[in-house]
Amino acid sequence: MSVTLLYVEDDREIGSVVAADLREREYAVRWLESGDGALEAAEGCQLAILDVMLPGLDGFTVGQRLKRAYPELPVLMLSARTSIDDKLQGLDFADDYLTKPFHPDELAARIEVLLRRSGAAAPAQLTLKHLVVIPGSSVVTEAATGREIMLTGKQFQIFSYLLRHLGQILTKEQIYEAVWGESYIEGDKTLMVHIRYLREKLELDPAAPEIIETVRGIGYRVRG
Amino acid sequence: MKGAGRFQLLHRSLLFRYLLIIVAALLFVPVVIPLTIAVYSIFAGATHTSPPKEYEQYSSIDKLEILWHEEARKLLGEPPADITKRLSALGEAYPLSRIFWVDPAGITQLVTEPSGPPLLLTGEAPAVPAQWSAAEAVSFMKDSAALKPLAIVAFIGDRAEAAEGFMVMQIPEDITETKYAAGLDKWYTIAMLVFFLLFITSSWFFFIMIRRRLLRLQTAMVFTGQEGLPQIVPPGKPDEIGRLEEAFNTMVTELKAGRAREAEEEALRKRLVADLSHDLRTPLTVIRSHLHVLGKEPLSPHGQSSLELMDQRIESLGILIENLLSYNLLNSGRIALHPERRDVLRLVRESAAAWYPVWEKEGYQIEIDLEGAPLYWEIDDSWFRRVLDNLFQNILRHARSGLYVGILTEIREGNRVIIISDHGGGLAQSTDSAGAGLGLSIVDLLLKRMDLEWSMESTAKGTEVVIWKRDAPNNLNKI
Incomplete structure (x- = not known):
């Protein structure tokens, strides 16, 4: 279509x-x-x-x-x-x-x-490095093995927010406010903790993330 | 006619009315007081008995004294009989007085008895002693000094050394009594008090009136209407304040006309800028689109790079047009800013996030350190973004040689500042520094409007822009 x-x-x-x-x-x-x-x-x-x-x-x-x-x-x-x-x-x-x-x-x-x-032009599926993502659904699979990765509610919300803004750099405040729906307070580590768990699930090497990239001094980005 | 007109003018003048009060005050002492006394005595005179006619020749004691001494001088060396004769004649001329004289031996020679009222009001005066002892002379002098009765004493020959005795004229107390003089009583005091109060109240009301009208004018000036202009005041009396009100109304009318003209010019300027912008950008868009179409044709590498260059130039031209026209609009001072308390670090981060991919693509080394507590400034969100965009754009266009962007916050001289730096060749080396200058002029205009300070240091090694808040409280103690 x-x-x-x-x-x-x-x-x-x-x-x-x-x-x-x-x-x-x-x-x-x-x-x-x-x-x-x-x-x-x-x-x-x-x-x-x-x-x-x-x-x-x-x-x-x-x-x-x-x-x-x-x-x-x-x-x-x-x-x-x-x-x-x-x-x-x-x-x-x-x-x-x-x-x-x-x-x-x-x-x-x-x-x-x-x-x-x-969401009008959502491709049926999106390939990100070693992952295959079906936008709009919580299904994330590993391309090589077909293993499905389960995300918690907040992890999924963060990931899909990043996917909706594919290629865009999002600041901590923007992500926090979009996902939690309340204003971000400087020094709050909640988002960082969630991103760390998210990376542990998604990344091949969480210490050297490839999917969720940290843009130093600004925020995070998922490249298309 | 002319005189009447002048009088009318004078009558309309506050100065005239004030002078009237001042003149009244000045007249109060030297004119009004004697005048009132005169007026009072006319009225008072009707109420009291005027002295009998025969009293008249005694009314001036001074005259009598002169006369008496004159007579005394004339009698120098005259024999006693002649003195007695002369004094008897005077006694007939002044029948109401008692005249006597005393020879050098102290023997009273002549005593005429007054034909009118007694010498003393309280009763008969002491008789003149026939033989004057020292005690009697002193007693007489004492009574005379107390004006009981009034006595005019002269030595015969008008000097004591002549040793020919002395002559005395005694005038009855009834004649010298003050009851015939115009006296001041309580009615006069009341009249004066009324005059005084009238003067005070009239000057008081004069100033109250002026003050009230001035205050009304002041209120009209202070309270502005919808257009931010003072209201027209209703015209009052045509005096100085009235003319001031008139002048004020004229000024307000002219101001209103000026505002309307200004608004009209502003609308014209905006329309012109909008039309200009449209007319410049539309053909550029067409060219750019066609360049893109052309780029899809098979071209030599040289042709492709030419196309790319053209595309870049169109991009620059677009930015230049934007800055030029924005500057024109901003410089007219008519653009409203809506400052709000915002976290500037967050804004800078978001703006940098938008520019990051562009710098990244060009291979810039990007260093961003905006950690720390939020930095709240009163800024207009979208205009502050525009400032950052202009600065970031300059880095992209004029600092390509350094391939470095630094965005950080630190404390300098007690102020938290935002620093945007690059390692380019400085603006002086840039190929189109005029374009950059325009962008920076907009930065300057906008930051000033948001009460922010900024500085730029551009050397061959790079450029550093520092932005800080004007008059931060901790800056006040700094020398």
Whole structure:
């Protein structure tokens, strides 16, 4: 099943090249030249890419309406304005934001991250070094032996949070607050302890972790 | 007409009214007091008996004294009979007085009896002794000194050495009595007190009135309306304060117009910047997208590197446009910041996390040490991120030669600071230092708006940016 993207861009030159590039990356693209009909067109789409400056309804308004109609739909804003202007107008509703001139690869990367986060484009399974992970489920198996690794609730939550942000560095605070749902207090060792147990289960050599990488001074990362 | 107009102007003046009070106060002593006395005596005069007509010639004791001494001088060397004759004549001229004279031997020569009121109010005056002894002379002098009755004494010849005796004129007490003089009684005191109180209350009210109007004006200036401008005050009397109120209202109106004009200009500037941004970025996006398409065509390695270079330049241009236009908007001072108490270390960590993969890809050595207790500063979250982004971007674009990023926190001169350093060739060596300068100008603007201090030391060995909180309490004692 291919992923369908809603793309609203009034500039034909940009629109045609970007739409072509996205199609080349095996996305189905519904390209509109204005915000009219965006709500209807968004039906069945997994992500919306909106230009901020649109004729008629602007990108912010279209984006907010889309979010209201489809709260789960990730919205990526493309802007040709200065970030100050955009921030003033309020980008809170948008899931991501990219200023022009963007590199098509950058756009594709952002789309991928958003889709992964929303679970819309979850691959059936993910291979991480010696592990095979089925995203969205708690099943982690060792590729070579097929042995299933059992994770506790918190360990699974931490691991899936890291997987949802594959390739991204996450700070201790971000992980703690996402998993425990309360603010992190400096000096709290709970997360470190959980990560240590998690590594003992996942890593071939917990002393030299390959799956959950420590980024010194910042936090942790699981590379894709 | 002109005079009336001037008077009206004067009448409207607070100064005039104040002068009126001052003049009243000045007149109070030299004019009002005698005036009131005069007025009082006119009224009081109607209520008391005026002295009988024949008393008039005795009203001035001074005159009588001069006359008496004059007569005494004229009598020098005259025989006693002539003296007696002359004094008898004077006695007829001043019938109400008693006149007598005493010869050198101390024998009283003549005594005229007064035809009017007795010499003393309390009864008959002591008779003039026929023969004057020393004791009688002293007793007479004592009574005279006590004005009982009033006696004018002169030596014959007007000097004691003449040794021809002395002559005396005694005036009855009834004539010299003060009951005919205008006396001051309690009514006069009350009238003066009323005048005094009137003066005090009028000056008091004068100042109360001024004070009240000034306070009203002050209130109008202090309490600002919705637009942050003072309200127009209702116009009062057209005096100095009235004109001040008028001037104030004019100022407020002009301020409002100025604000409106400013807002209009600001909106225009924003629209211009937005249009400019759009018009510059759109073609760049098209070019970049086409470069990407072109990159998929079979190209020589030389062609590929050309494409990459073009792509990098477009990226730089995009950043330059962003900084240029952001600076323009920020510099107008119209961008609102929303400072909140935030843990800066956490923010720096999150921002560094976003940049980490980029540095990593370029092969930078990354050293991050932001451990320690949270560092709370009053900052605007998104603008502080913008500051960090600009600084990190500079490292990526201008410090490639050093391939090092250091982000740490430490205590310098008693302040906890954040240090961002690189080992690049310094900004002076950078190929487009102007672009970096613009980014740093934005850093400077934003940090200043958030009450943060920063310094940058850029040498050929690297650049170090230090950010700290202005006027940290433990900084105050530092010399």
